[in-house]
Amino acid sequence: xxxxxxxxxxxxTAIVLHLLPQRSRLLRLVAFAGSLLVLGTAASxxxxxxQAGILVLQVGSWPAPFGITLVADLFSALMIVMVSVIGVAVxxxxxxxxDPRREALGYHSLIQVVxxxxxxxxLTGDIFNLYVWFEVLLIGSFVLMSLHRTRAQLxxxxxxxxxxxxxxxxxxxxxxxxxxxxxxxxLADLARAWPGRRxxxxxxxxxxxxxxxFGIKAGLFPLFFWLPASYHTPPAxxxxxxxxxxxxxxxxxxxxVFTLLFPDPHASVYRVLLVLSAITMVVGLIGALxxxxxxRVLSFNLVGHIGFTTIGLALWSPAALGGSILYVLHHMxxxxxxxxxxxxxxxxxxxxxxxxxxxxxxxxxxxxxLALIPLFSLAGVPPLSGFVAKVxxxxxxxxxxxxxxxxxxxxxxxxxxxxxxxLWEEAFWKPAPVASSASALHSRxxxxxxAPIAFLVGLTLxxxxxxxxxxxxxxRAAGQLLDRNTYIRAIxxxxxxxxxx
Amino acid sequence: xxxxxxxVAGVLYASGLYLMLRRRLAQxxxxxxxxxxxxxxxxxxxxxxxxxxxxxxxxGLPLEQFADPVPQSLILTAIVIGFGVLxxxxxxxxxxxxxxxxxDIDTIGPDRA
Numbered sequence: 001x002x003x004x005x006x007x008x009x010x011x012x013t014a015i016v017l018h019l020l021p022q023r024s025r026l027l028r029l030v031a032f033a034g035s036l037l038v039l040g041t042a043a044s045x046x047x048x049x050x051q052a053g054i055l056v057l058q059v060g061s062w063p064a065p066f067g068i069t070l071v072a073d074l075f076s077a078l079m080i081v082m083v084s085v086i087g088v089a090v091x092x093x094x095x096x097x098x099d100p101r102r103e104a105l106g107y108h109s110l111i112q113v114v115x116x117x118x119x120x121x122x123l124t125g126d127i128f129n130l131y132v133w134f135e136v137l138l139i140g141s142f143v144l145m146s147l148h149r150t151r152a153q154l155x156x157x158x159x160x161x162x163x164x165x166x167x168x169x170x171x172x173x174x175x176x177x178x179x180x181x182x183x184x185x186x187l188a189d190l191a192r193a194w195p196g197r198r199x200x201x202x203x204x205x206x207x208x209x210x211x212x213x214f215g216i217k218a219g220l221f222p223l224f225f226w227l228p229a230s231y232h233t234p235p236a237x238x239x240x241x242x243x244x245x246x247x248x249x250x251x252x253x254x255x256x257v258f259t260l261l262f263p264d265p266h267a268s269v270y271r272v273l274l275v276l277s278a279i280t281m282v283v284g285l286i287g288a289l290x291x292x293x294x295x296r297v298l299s300f301n302l303v304g305h306i307g308f309t310t311i312g313l314a315l316w317s318p319a320a321l322g323g324s325i326l327y328v329l330h331h332m333x334x335x336x337x338x339x340x341x342x343x344x345x346x347x348x349x350x351x352x353x354x355x356x357x358x359x360x361x362x363x364x365x366x367x368x369x370l371a372l373i374p375l376f377s378l379a380g381v382p383p384l385s386g387f388v389a390k391v392x393x394x395x396x397x398x399x400x401x402x403x404x405x406x407x408x409x410x411x412x413x414x415x416x417x418x419x420x421x422x423l424w425e426e427a428f429w430k431p432a433p434v435a436s437s438a439s440a441l442h443s444r445x446x447x448x449x450x451a452p453i454a455f456l457v458g459l460t461l462x463x464x465x466x467x468x469x470x471x472x473x474x475x476r477a478a479g480q481l482l483d484r485n486t487y488i489r490a491i492x493x494x495x496x497x498x499x500x501x
Numbered sequence: 502x503x504x505x506x507x508x509v510a511g512v513l514y515a516s517g518l519y520l521m522l523r524r525r526l527a528q529x530x531x532x533x534x535x536x537x538x539x540x541x542x543x544x545x546x547x548x549x550x551x552x553x554x555x556x557x558x559x560x561g562l563p564l565e566q567f568a569d570p571v572p573q574s575l576i577l578t579a580i581v582i583g584f585g586v587l588x589x590x591x592x593x594x595x596x597x598x599x600x601x602x603x604x605d606i607d608t609i610g611p612d613r614a
Binding site (some may be wrong): 175180 | 521526529533536540543546547548550565571572575578579582585586589590593594596597600601606
């Protein structure tokens with residue numbers, strides 16, 4: 001039952017939010033309380049998984065290969081915690097004020113729908129169910145993106161909708177072909193029964209279809225153009241939600257499906273993934289350096305750093321995969337924080353164009369220092385969490401003799417430092433441009449808008465301080481991912497003979 | 502029958518993708534719906550086509566006498582999802598048309614409006 005709660009609680013909250021009288025204070029409180037409850041259940045799931053190993057829930061008590069299974073191993077549990085943390089921060093940030101038109105159109109319940117979809121995608125143990133959760137979270141995010149009708153937002157929404165639906169069509173195609181071959185949709189059953197029945201040609205085609213579908217969602221190199229074209233238009237809280245969660249769902253699905261279904265580390269798809277990850281890092285950061293808008297710089301950084309999270313899968317070693325999982329956790333926190341920080345500028349100056357920003361350090365040094373931590377954590381400045389995560393990804397490369405790859409990753413880190421230092425210089429440090437009115441400069445940023453940022457920054461610092469224990473947990477998560485037999489046994493049970501079916 | 506379905510699925514995929522590459526939103530939406538119909542037919546034919554057999558197991562009849570119900574339920578789910586998505590994208594296109602008077606993606610506006 002515990003495993004269904006991260007899906008059921010947001011659903012319940014969304015329904016209650018629809019039924020309540022539309023008074024914004026009440027709605028915000030209910031949404032916030034719902035997210036806090038999810039955070040509580042997520043924490044207890046992590047504790048239980050740590051103690052008891054992989055948790056399994058057969059929905060409706062249908063036995064494993066026939067019904068839908070919910071599974072939480074360490075990786076899923078960690079991702080669920082991050083979802084609920086970002087859910088809490090995003091719902092808390094609505095106390096600082098939401099556009100009343102958005103609120104009337106169901107802003108709060110849509111956020112809960114997206115959170116439900118993401119939690120479902122992280123927990124499901126059935127590949128078709130994964131597709132359904134993808135659609136749930138996409139529909140929620142589509143509506144969140146297009147609640148407004150400025151031209152830029154409509155254009156961004158259309159790019160986003162078109163590309164993501166294309167990815168869904170690819171995923172559905174791959175699932176259909178997979179079912180035709182294997183005759184089952186349960187991930188554990190697929191991992192067990194499929195290797196005996198695969199044919200090399202279709203195998204390669206399937207792995208490339210999955211790579212394309214998840215690559216579009218994650219934002220890998222040739223497929224990422226929808227992301228910087230759309231993530232800079234919605235309000236900061238929505239940006240934080242989408243940027244923190246949606247690409248990571250793509251990365252999660254990629255790691256989950258490939259570790260279970262394509263366990264041959266010498267398959268050509270991993271070489272393709274390795275090259276694409278490296279190009280993603282370089283292209284994303286070069287793109288970031290060319291931008292002059294705070295949120296567009298962040299979007300390109302988001303793309304660039306996706307490369308770090310997929311490279312662990314391509315290298316296929318417990319150490320590299322563990323490093324990548326740590327990177328995913330760190331990156332979710334930091335990129336969401338930075339999108340919330342961009343909300344400060346939207347509140348104070350009504351823009352995130354770097355040319356119009358500046359002077360925040362002079363007027364409010366404490367706020368600027370709060371923003372400095374995620375900026376430099378993303379860049380990987382020691383001792384912040386980004387540094388720990390980068391060490392976790394790059395050390396296995398050096399150990400595995402991938403010196404060129406390590407050099408690329410280090411150069412990309414340098415570019416990130418450059419990009420973040422420029423953001424700091426342009427948005428906080430330089431004197432405010434003369435055009436901006438004095439009243440805008442002196443409007444203080446109040447507690448409600450700062451509290452969620454402070455919450456996430458505090459967690460980033462906690463991830464820094466407890467980097468040792470956390471990285472040992474991510475290493476264990478990676479070990480679980482690569483040890484397929486434990487996963488299969490946990491879901492299908494001991495009594496199912498290996499030769500069955 | 503399987504050959505025919507394979508050809509139909511291929512034609513639907515090809516024309517759907519071609520339409521998605523066009524600049525007009527109406528064509529993009531038609532392309533999307535063709536693409537989702539193509540993948541439905543693909544699921545049906547990939548899982549094996551059976552003729553005139555119900556997807557129900559009847560007591561006493563041998564097991565070859567029924568069709569696999571799973572692909573049918575997958576297609577049903579995919580149709581429902583595709584319908585919802587289609588409705589949403591039509592509304593979105595309608596709003597784009599209302600606010601710009603055009604359905605050409607280039608005339609919606611520059612990236613930084």
